[in-house]
Amino acid sequence: MTQRITFETLQLTGFRAYLREQTISLSRGSKPLSLAVYAPNAKGKSSLVDAFEFYFSPDATLARLGIRAADRNAGRVALEHVDAQAKGISPTVRLSFRQGIERFGDSRTVTQAGTALPEAASRVMANCMIPFVIRGHQLRGFVEEQTPEKRYEEIIAWFGLQPLLTIQRNLRALRRFVKQKAESVSDRQERIRDLGRITSRTINDWDEISVSKWLNEEVLGKLDNTLTLAELSKRDRGYQELDKRKKAEEEDLGIATLQRLLTNIEAVYYGPPDGKGAPSGAILGFERAVTGFSDAVAEEAAERAKASQAMFSSVWTAANAILENEKIPIEACPVCDTQFSATPHGSRDAVQRTLRVKLSDLASYRKAETALGTQAQTLSLAHRVLMERLATLNSALEDAGYAHRTTSIKSYEDELITWKLGQPPPNSTAAVAEMKPLHAEVATEKKLIADRQGEHTYANALKTTDSVIELRADLRRIERTKEELSKLNIQLSQQSEAINKAIAEHIQKLIGELKGNINELYEEIQGDGTNAPPVRLELPGEEDTNQQRMQLLIDFADSRKGVVPTGYLSDSQIHALALSLRLAAIRIFNPKVPIIVLDDVVTSYDADHRKNIAAMLAKHFGEYQIVLATHDERFFALLQDHLPQTAWIFRRITDLKPDFGPTFHDHRTPDEAIQAKLDSGTSAANEIRQAEEEWLLDICRGFKTKVIIRSVERPYKYERSELALSLATFLKGANISPPHVPGIANPFLVSLQNGELENFGSHFSDNPAEAGSSGDEKTRWKEFTYFRDQFVCSQCGSKRFMRPEALTAPVCKKCQAGFRFPPPTVSPKTDVIRK
């Protein structure tokens, strides 16, 4: 069974709100952990979800940004932190995953041109069908905005049944086209137009009696009123009589002789007089055959040279068979019995390769030899045909009195008689030049004779009769074909319905699973169940020609069954339905990737529904790894109440620092980073201040010190002086004296309280505008760390404290020992001793 894929870590650098690299762990050992992140608006919470969406986006962007800045899209440019370029930071998201014992991961960098989907992302996507990033603002689309056709398409994609969707689409298109063809009258209309032309607009629609009457009276009657056709058929006696009279007419007029002459000339050579179309005739056939034979001779000669050692064919074939069988352990060449190493080729493989080349050459030669034989036969036949046609032509020309104009043709014939295979063809230019004017002359004479006869000739009458008979046959064929097409159209409709029904049954079965899941989750969110109208996903009825639609309906009340949700459900109910649908689909279709990323999905819910969602996640998605971002502090608290602390990480973003990015409540500026800056001689004033604030906030939280509630403009961030004052006040109230930092005249807490750190100059000198030196910063940092390290449990060494409500003094969070400062025995070893 395939192991499930889960996240291990998410790392962001220069991406959206995150300027400096931050790594968020999503596992403990091999156990995946879920993450809930709370932050007020615009603090970088959604940037986390953005990172997931970007990482798995085929277009390397976010749906709401698009690829380029246009209309309402900001484009990929908005993916990078605004200062990333200036700071020389490459905007990157890195995700690492675990599948069983295997770990894998990749980075994806933000670029204007976009980057290919990381290999790791492709691997994850190959294992899931449903997008697992769910954003509150996009959630309602499936319920509210999607057309039944789009919804059907999406659900079909979830099931991986796109080929069936294509079949349904193609069937639908085919039915439309076949129906159009079966009902089309264009072919018939075209033939009726031909009828109008034949009858000089006398008859404008097919009526066999009228057409027969017209033919007998207006065509045949003009020649002989006793000549009539009883039926429009070539089997009719009247027709056969007409054909006879036409032939007799031609003999009388000499047209038949001229036509035979023309046919004989064209059999030898015919060049269309207007230059349109290709010349034809036996001369051209013969000359082409000569060229083909010459090419085959050259080809055969070339291949023969390559295969000059063809006599070894059978030996080579046998040897090759031995060499190709790797089980036969031979050391010497089976052809010459020389050790492989001693042959010019040097090895068994090389000998085998050489044999293959030689055998291939032999095969090519045999092919060329066969082709040469074929060409020789073709040429011989072409020569014979030309000789026969020339003899017939010369005889016909003599009979017609043109013997004096056949000198070149006869010379050409003489040369052909002595021509041998392998020789170039005799020059036909003069013979062709003689035939062309002869052909034109005979054709002109024939036309003159025909024209002299006027309109009413048996030839014209037969031609008109043939056209009418052919037209009748065409109309009958068109009619019969239409009937057959209509029958096939009915069959196609029946088969399409049966096929669509079979596909629908298959899909309906799968939808049944989805529907049950949706209702289950929807009822959980709605609470007691009575508040949750049953949801239906329905395909169209069998009689509906468009089967590719999916109706999402609810049974709102007994009198309102199967109604569209948007007309009956409240805003939050629609939201709940959409969330249930998506989660149900993930639960069914992404079994190998149990991951869900949720961004602000509780916007429109009241307190009860938020509680229900937290409970639903706990009940149904305990085995899933969920990354959830919310700006709703009450929902965050509910999640902490409902979800197991062992499987979840709960983090608050407390600040968004322009030069760093979002900071979490447990964010710590590392001592090492500050020390490295100080060692390199660069200013670490900001970092020191940050570290002091972070520590103060932690210790105040543990000690449960009191602070003044801030104004609404700055409700989330306490200044360092406020925290220092709060801590100092608490310690004083609890009769705990803070330790003195050796070398400093005033207590450290008062120093913090006075906010002296920001200005190192004023901190150490009388001039408040003076800048702090690097030495000042180092001193201050040592003083602070010395002071900070006094807050340590004297029993177990832990640095985390708490104060239960009943106690006035804090205790160690780990061993519950009462807090007290250790005696000041350790010197901070300050370099600067101030008085």
Next chain:
Amino acid sequence: MLMESIREVAAGDRPAPADVVAAIISSRLEAKETDVALLGVLSKRILTVSPTTTAVMEALADIERLASERAENQE
């Protein structure tokens, strides 16, 4: 029951589209009223998991040819 079905579906027990198509063709072949020649055209051009981009027009041409052949056979 529902969870069992879900587990079945999740475990990937769903027939692939090619299996569904094969079953449909087979059942149509067994149906008495089926025009086998037409089903042949559909199987070749439409009832496939990888149809060509011109499958519909090719099937239409095949069906027209079939109608034409049947019309000629009546002569």
